Amino acid sequence: MSLSSRVPVLAIDGPSGTGKGTVGSHIAKTRGWHLLDSGALYRAFAFAANEQGIAPDDIEGINALDRETEFAFETTASGEVEIRVNGREVSMRVRGEQGGRLASMYAAVPAVRSRLIEHQRSRRQDPGLVADGRDMGTVVFPDATLKIFLTASPEIRAQRRYNQLKSKDFDVTLRRLEAQIAERDQQDASRTVAPLVAASDAVVIDTSRRGIGEIVEEVDGLLSIRLRDRD
Numbered sequence: 478m479s480l481s482s483r484v485p486v487l488a489i490d491g492p493s494g495t496g497k498g499t500v501g502s503h504i505a506k507t508r509g510w511h512l513l514d515s516g517a518l519y520r521a522f523a524f525a526a527n528e529q530g531i532a533p534d535d536i537e538g539i540n541a542l543d544r545e546t547e548f549a550f551e552t553t554a555s556g557e558v559e560i561r562v563n564g565r566e567v568s569m570r571v572r573g574e575q576g577g578r579l580a581s582m583y584a585a586v587p588a589v590r591s592r593l594i595e596h597q598r599s600r601r602q603d604p605g606l607v608a609d610g611r612d613m614g615t616v617v618f619p620d621a622t623l624k625i626f627l628t629a630s631p632e633i634r635a636q637r638r639y640n641q642l643k644s645k646d647f648d649v650t651l652r653r654l655e656a657q658i659a660e661r662d663q664q665d666a667s668r669t670v671a672p673l674v675a676a677s678d679a680v681v682i683d684t685s686r687r688g689i690g691e692i693v694e695e696v697d698g699l700l701s702i703r704l705r706d707r708d
């Protein structure tokens with residue numbers, strides 16, 4: 478077993494608006510664990526590629542971009558992840574649905590995913606890592622201590638995303654968001670590499686009608702049991 482594989486990982490996967498980020502940041506904060514918002518990495522990468530005119534199928538360009546660009550993520554006191562590309566703060570530019578659409582487009586490219594995998598694995602450091610995304614439990618951390626897959630009805634997910642984006646002053650409508658999220662889910666679930674799917678050993682939790690506090694408690698309780706059992 479390598480040194481880093483002894484570091485515990487909580488993998489939280491699922492589509493947009495299921496509460497992955499909120500649940501993950503609560504648990505990371507209370508346990509003092511590191512947090513990996515892998516969607517932010519895909520968003521930042523796609524933003525930089527698009528800005529530099531690198532097409533998703535330009536493998537040379539993708540590799541060069543990865544070599545020459547520094548992506549940094551800092552969790553603020555409120556649990557938000559601040560995104561920096563070569564030192565430039567780009568959070569507001571990548572957090573909207575346009576940023577999500579671009580991320581989903583580049584995320585379907587095998588060369589992009591393989592370049593980003595090591596970035597993600599390098600975040601596995603003591604005392605533990607909470608990682609949220611689409612393929613944390615299936616591809617990036619297949620040996621995660623606990624794998625959670627969150628789901629919720631499309632209406633509730635769209636409403637949550639709407640509230641989240643509105644609170645950050647994004648110009649969005651619920652109807653448009655519903656359509657955009659459905660399109661992104663369809664693209665993420667149907668791609669050939671690392672599609673959005675629950676790992677066979679994931680605990681699936683429907684968050685539609687439950688409060689965030691309740692979900693945090695359930696996931697944290699399951700994590701405590703797994704941590705105790707592996708000692």
Ligand code: C5P
Pocket residue numbers: 493515516517519520577580581582584585609610611612613661665
């Ligand atoms: O989680 P978030 O909505 O920020 O992710 C944006 C997009 O990045 C997703 O729709 C997906 O296409 C891609 N993504 C991914 N794998 C991850 C995390 C995000 O493909 N682990």
